[in-house]
Amino acid sequence: MSGTSMDGIDAALVDFSGSRPQLIDHYYSPFTKPLVKELSALGNSANPIFLKKYGELDAQLGHLFSNAVLSLLKKSSRSPEEIIAVGSHGQTIFHGPGQTPPFCLQIGDPNIIAENTGITTVADFRRRDIAAGGQGAPLVPAFHQLFFSEPTENRIILNLGGVANITLLPINQDDLVTGFDTGPGNALMDYWANKHLGVAYDKNGDWANSGTCQKQLLDEMLKDAYFALEPPKSTGKEYFSSSWLENTLAKQPQYLPEDIQASLCHFTALSISTAIKKQAINPDRVLVCGGGVHNSLLMDLLQYQLPCPVNSTDNYGLNPDQVEAVAFAWLARQTLQGLPGNLTSVTGAKNPVILGAIYPGS
Ligand SMILES: Nc1ncnc2c1ncn2[C@@H]1O[C@H](COP(=O)(O)OP(=O)(O)O)[C@@H](O)[C@H]1O
Numbered sequence: 001m002s003g004t005s006m007d008g009i010d011a012a013l014v015d016f017s018g019s020r021p022q023l024i025d026h027y028y029s030p031f032t033k034p035l036v037k038e039l040s041a042l043g044n045s046a047n048p049i050f051l052k053k054y055g056e057l058d059a060q061l062g063h064l065f066s067n068a069v070l071s072l073l074k075k076s077s078r079s080p081e082e083i084i085a086v087g088s089h090g091q092t093i094f095h096g097p098g099q100t101p102p103f104c105l106q107i108g109d110p111n112i113i114a115e116n117t118g119i120t121t122v123a124d125f126r127r128r129d130i131a132a133g134g135q136g137a138p139l140v141p142a143f144h145q146l147f148f149s150e151p152t153e154n155r156i157i158l159n160l161g162g163v164a165n166i167t168l169l170p171i172n173q174d175d176l177v178t179g180f181d182t183g184p185g186n187a188l189m190d191y192w193a194n195k196h197l198g199v200a201y202d203k204n205g206d207w208a209n210s211g212t213c214q215k216q217l218l219d220e221m222l223k224d225a226y227f228a229l230e231p232p233k234s235t236g237k238e239y240f241s242s243s244w245l246e247n248t249l250a251k252q253p254q255y256l257p258e259d260i261q262a263s264l265c266h267f268t269a270l271s272i273s274t275a276i277k278k279q280a281i282n283p284d285r286v287l288v289c290g291g292g293v294h295n296s297l298l299m300d301l302l303q304y305q306l307p308c309p310v311n312s313t314d315n316y317g318l319n320p321d322q323v324e325a326v327a328f329a330w331l332a333r334q335t336l337q338g339l340p341g342n343l344t345s346v347t348g349a350k351n352p353v354i355l356g357a358i359y360p361g362s
């Protein structure tokens with residue numbers, strides 16, 4: 001799994017033989033700064049795109065993904081023969097469900113993963129849902145339902161990646177599971193921290209905590225039309241982009257960089273909590289996964305703004321940094337079993353579809 005944050009690769013080894021998926025081991029491989037720069041440039045509509053660069057990055061990521069798989073196997077003393085399949089999300093370089101015609105693009109050549117590891121690889125999960133009229137995102141809700149739904153409480157699973165998405169798991173198991181992207185997760189805070197401190201992210205939200213939220217800026221950002229849209233909806237870094245932020249800031253008074261970081265953290269939290277409060281179900285608990293769970297300020301704000309407990313998925317059976325990787329392992333399993341992976345109540349697709357393509361192993 002490699003998400004919109006472009007922080008690196010999360011590889012998870014999962015055992016599905018029991019009644020509940022079990023995370024056996026995981027391995028993380030961070031991206032280098034130059035790679036992140038090249039990948040970001042590829043997804044930036046303002047840039048010309050060189051086909052050669054696209055092809056090179058596709059292959060380079062294919063090698064990095066296979067290396068992550070092989071390193072995980074080494075770490076956990078397993079051989080490729082013991083592994084049924086690799087599920088590879090790929091690196092999103094453009095998410096455009098609202099384009100005409102709609103499309104999204106992930107790169108990281110699965111042929112290379114299947115060849116280098118010898119393991120059957122399932123990849124390109126999103127495009128079949130888009131072909132069926134869906135948003136192609138979020139795709140994690142079906143797994144959230146399987147793993148986290150609980151007959152004694154209404155739950156919301158909140159994934160704080162580069163983009164934030166929620167899954168609503170109603171107490172009544174006959175009610176439809178819904179979910180959507182609420183807007184930015186870590187993406188804008190990462191961008192701002194990188195621009196001013198040269199770091200990948202604002203560790204624990206400490207820098208944001210040193211600033212003061214500016215209400216005028218906060219209100220302006222919350223006015224964005226995306227928040228008023230009804231689901232199904234999904235978004236990406238090509239919408240909530242660095243230009244989106246810079247254009248917004250250009251129309252505002254001058255603020256201190258740390259005040260802008262504080263405002264971005266408040267904005268992220270408020271866009272999420274407002275989306276949650278608008279839902280028909282009142283959650284008894286919000287379970288949080290994704291890297292944003294480590295941002296203490298963001299978590300404190302969410303807890304302050306929401307009327308129910310906000311907990312990490314850690315205490316509910318799954319390491320928050322591994323939830324999405326485990327979800328894509330499960331989606332690969334669905335595909336190999338000939339079962340759908342999308343929830344039409346989430347993505348808006350016309351029908352459930354078997355997601356992705358299968359690249360046979362050796
Ligand atoms: N200690 C931390 N403090 C604050 N933010 C963190 C911390 N660790 C990770 N993050 C955030 O989590 C992001 C990575 O989260 P991840 O779930 O991998 O997102 P994605 O799925 O978009 O790749 C980082 O870019 C950063 O914003």
Ligand SMILES: [Mg+2]
Pocket residue numbers: 001002003004005006007008009010
């Ligand atoms: Mg990541």
